[in-house]
Amino acid sequence: MHPAQLPPEGRPGSVAVGDVVTEAGAVIADVTVAFERWGRLNAERDNVILLEHALTGDAHACGPAGEDHPTPGWWNGMIGSGRALDTDRYCIICTNVIGGCRGTTGPGSPHPDGGAWGSRFPAISVRDTVTVERAALRALGVTRLAAVIGGSLGGARALEWSLMHPEEVDRALVLCVGARASAWQIGIQSAQIQFIESDPDWLGGDYHGTGRTPDRGLGFARRVAHLTYRGELELDDRFGAAAQPGEDPLGPMRTADRFQVESYLDHQADKLAARFDAGSYVTLTDTLNRHDIGRGRGGLNDALAASTVPTMVAGVDTDILYPFHQQEHLARNLGNCLGLRRIDSPTGHDGFLTEFDQVEDIVLEFLDAGR
Incomplete structure (x- = not known):
């Protein structure tokens, strides 16, 4: 089977991945995954950085608002020629998460039996989101990632990628998330x-x-x-x-x-x-409530200790949603931690989106580490 075609840079694309069985055993039929990309695939198709958006984000990580996009790219300035996510070196792919509403199958999507999925749409875990993304990448002919990067819900996805498929991920950058959802x-x-x-x-x-x-x-x-x-x-x-x-x-x-x-x-x-x-x-x-990397892996610390993917962790010092001590716990227990970085900001959790200079430095350090 020939890989699906990539859309023009910064334009919406989609791939069909068929039926998906969730971690809890439900079936989501005829799943479509929306994505955008920037930069070119190399001949080996191993220069892909998978970029993971947060809860209300989408695949439009870079570019202006327009007909296809109600808002500007959520990491504008981070992606491009000579930028931290250098499109001369990497092919950046950002997928819209399963369950979302910007092109990937979700509750508002058509159900195969008619009408919208609505209440028929199953609950999904962070691991399910990774399963769907991996299927989409394979449909594009991508079987290895140079890196996976994400913050908040995207950080949970990046962390699960490193634990579920360590042989397919060269490195991971996990921003503003913890090892599991806290009671708060x-x-x-x-x-x-x-x-x-x-x-x-x-x-x-x-x-x-x-x-x-x-x-x-x-x-x-x-x-x-x-x-x-x-x-x-x-x-x-x-x-x-x-x-x-x-x-x-x-x-x-x-x-x-x-x-x-x-x-x-x-x-x-x-x-x-x-x-x-x-x-x-x-x-x-x-999905965020269900986040727990220790589930079925012997608990949080055993799961983290077993991690082999080189992983950098970063958080915001004023984050009240995912307090910095949660990133400290990740860095302290990860089996192959590249380091812990603190973003100093009065902005709180959204600092990974607003503190451009600090985050750019972290991304550059992360991609250059060990090279």
């Missing part, structure tokens, strides 16, 4: 799921095609999530306790008037509802 993460993420599932327009997950969408519940979920993505100092420096211009949240009666930070969170909620499917948000948030 599961608690706050489950609350977000409940916001969405409590929305009357959720319709048990089968709202697709009805003209109704659970945007109110998704907005509540996003407000809470965004507070965990950003830093307390950053938000206070930006907004403090100031009122939104033209509004008075300190009046004699409680009204809909807002503080500035409330207006900011409303804006973030509206932006997400305009570009992201609530069913995918529920599915992928549950």
Whole structure:
């Protein structure tokens, strides 16, 4: 079988990978995986860096917003000729995760039996996302990765790649994630799921095609999530306790008037509802809750100690969602750790997306380590 064709650089592509059996035994039929690429495959097809996006990201890691992309690339400036992810040297491929809503099969996708998958879409684990990505890469004729890089949910995927298929990964860079979901993460993420599932327009997950969408519940979920993505100092420096211009949240009666930070969170909620499917948000948030590299491997420390792939770990010092001590635990116990790097930022968890200079230095060091 001839490998599938790569699309032009920075343009959407997709490959069909057939039926996928999940870790828990469910079947997802006729899976399609969306992806983008930058740079060229070499003759050996072994110069691929797999780039893993976070929860509400997608395959558009580089490039402007446009007809195919509602937002600019989430790692713009990191990818290109002479950049940290050098397209003169590497072929960068970014896949959209299974369960997503930007081209890869997810709850909003057509079901083989008609209608959208909706409530019929199975729960998926981080390991399932790797299984699907690996099938997509093999359809492209890629059987070895020069590196896998990801942050947050993408970092969990990168970590699982290094443990599930160490013979196929030369090195891994794991950013802003831990070895498993903590009780705090599961608690706050489950609350977000409940916001969405409590929305009357959720319709048990089968709202697709009805003209109704659970945007109110998704907005509540996003407000809470965004507070965990950003830093307390950053938000206070930006907004403090100031009122939104033209509004008075300190009046004699409680009204809909807002503080500035409330207006900011409303804006973030509206932006997400305009570009992201609530069913995918529920599915992928549950995927994060299921993250546990120790499951079936003798526990966290045994699983990490058995790792053979050279792995660099990095985190943000003000991250409250995946605190830096979780990256310290990874680095301390990984069997082949290239080092631990700290991103200093008031921004919090999103620092791996916003602190360009620091992250660029980390990526360059990671790719040059041992060469």
